[in-house]
Amino acid sequence: MDPPVVIWEQEVRSLLHYRDLIPSLEVALGKFSSRDSAEVIQPVRSTIPLQKHSGFMGLMPTYMERDGILTTKFVCFYKRQEGSALPAVQASVVLLDPENGNLKAVMDGEVITATRTAAVSAISAKLLMRPGAEVLAILGTGKQAQSHYTVFTEMFSFKEVRVWSRMREGVERFIQSVGGPVKGCASVEEAVRGADVIVTVTGSTEPVLYSQWITPGAHVAAVGACRPDWRELDDVLMKDAIVYVDSREGAMTESGDIILSGAEVFAELGDVINGSKAAHRERTTVFKSLGMGVEDAVSAQLVFDQWKDKK
Numbered sequence: 001m002d003p004p005v006v007i008w009e010q011e012v013r014s015l016l017h018y019r020d021l022i023p024s025l026e027v028a029l030g031k032f033s034s035r036d037s038a039e040v041i042q043p044v045r046s047t048i049p050l051q052k053h054s055g056f057m058g059l060m061p062t063y064m065e066r067d068g069i070l071t072t073k074f075v076c077f078y079k080r081q082e083g084s085a086l087p088a089v090q091a092s093v094v095l096l097d098p099e100n101g102n103l104k105a106v107m108d109g110e111v112i113t114a115t116r117t118a119a120v121s122a123i124s125a126k127l128l129m130r131p132g133a134e135v136l137a138i139l140g141t142g143k144q145a146q147s148h149y150t151v152f153t154e155m156f157s158f159k160e161v162r163v164w165s166r167m168r169e170g171v172e173r174f175i176q177s178v179g180g181p182v183k184g185c186a187s188v189e190e191a192v193r194g195a196d197v198i199v200t201v202t203g204s205t206e207p208v209l210y211s212q213w214i215t216p217g218a219h220v221a222a223v224g225a226c227r228p229d230w231r232e233l234d235d236v237l238m239k240d241a242i243v244y245v246d247s248r249e250g251a252m253t254e255s256g257d258i259i260l261s262g263a264e265v266f267a268e269l270g271d272v273i274n275g276s277k278a279a280h281r282e283r284t285t286v287f288k289s290l291g292m293g294v295e296d297a298v299s300a301q302l303v304f305d306q307w308k309d310k311k
């Protein structure tokens with residue numbers, strides 16, 4: 001058996017491309033929602049608190065029998081003070097051979113996490129935003145904001161992209177770093193008024209996005225607030241919108257926006273992909289993302305396959 005390889009940040013970045021990842025993720029989301037254990041076995045993330053450090057470690061094992069993919073991601077995520085130089089999310093992915101259980105690769109999981117999360121949000125927008133969407137608003141200016149800017153501007157032709165952060169410097173840094181057109185906004189309201197698609201990628205634990213500012217028919221990809229007592233969206237928005245999730249079980253266990261608002265989950269993205277639930281593009285829609293192991297699994301397999309081809 002070959003010894004395991006280590007594939008780290010820059011190399012993962014050079015091997016993982018949205019053009020390959022998005023179709024693989026669409027197939028994987030559909031397989032997950034079919035609840036066929038020969039396709040995907042993926043329990044809800046098991047999470048332990050790192051109380052002393054205001055953080056959590058999540059363990060995300062996944063087995064895709066038909067695809068021969070066995071992985072686990074270890075992800076640590078923290079409630080950071082705004083402006084902290086420490087990363088909010090750190091992750092590693094291990095890829096194993098399901099036949100023997102031997103380790104094939106250890107990979108940097110930060111690039112995988114940033115890339116696959118943005119790709120899944122883009123899939124939600126592709127399925128749920130109204131036709132002719134022109135304005136994208138991004139709330140937050142960290143790692144996820146960057147990856148979401150990249151994939152949303154690659155996949156769609158927005159006429160205007162707006163960004164907001166509570167910290168002015170965050171907005172300025174973001175504008176400098178993305179190398180494309182983007183308008184900095186001084187308030188959430190300014191960023192989201194009239195926006196067709198809104199991405200929330202903040203470290204907030206309280207609502208930042210309120211229904212009263214949103215144009216009916218907008219699509220919201222809500223990516224932060226991944227704990228049962230954390231929020232990004234207000235109750236009215238959660239109750240009025242048609243709510244889609246990545247995993248129903250995950251949402252009922254981990255999403256404060258769903259649990260605390262009492263909002264009803266209409267469907268998983270995979271149900272829409274499989275054609276078993278409708279895409280209500282004409283209504284205000286929320287995609288509540290929590291992140292799934294199956295997304296990391298297909299990403300890691302793509303990275304490993306590309307790495308082998310280049311060897």
Ligand SMILES: NC(=O)C1=CN([C@@H]2O[C@H](COP(=O)(O)OP(=O)(O)OC[C@H]3O[C@@H](n4cnc5c(N)ncnc54)[C@H](O)[C@@H]3O)[C@@H](O)[C@H]2O)C=CC1
Nearest residue numbers: 088140141142143144201202203204223224225289290291
């Ligand atoms: N759904 C998913 O699959 C994933 C979700 N996440 C979550 O996405 C969020 C963003 O992650 P990263 O971009 O990696 O973090 P980051 O630390 O790089 O960026 C966080 C952004 O939120 C802002 N922020 C922090 N506290 C805030 C507050 N109280 N109110 C408003 N803005 C605030 C910061 O200024 C920064 O712009 C986090 O909540 C993280 O846990 C991260 C990875 C995957």
Ligand SMILES: O=C([O-])C1=[NH+]CCC1
Nearest residue numbers: 075077226290291292
């Ligand atoms: O899926 C994921 O990797 C995460 N979800 C919340 C924080 C990290």
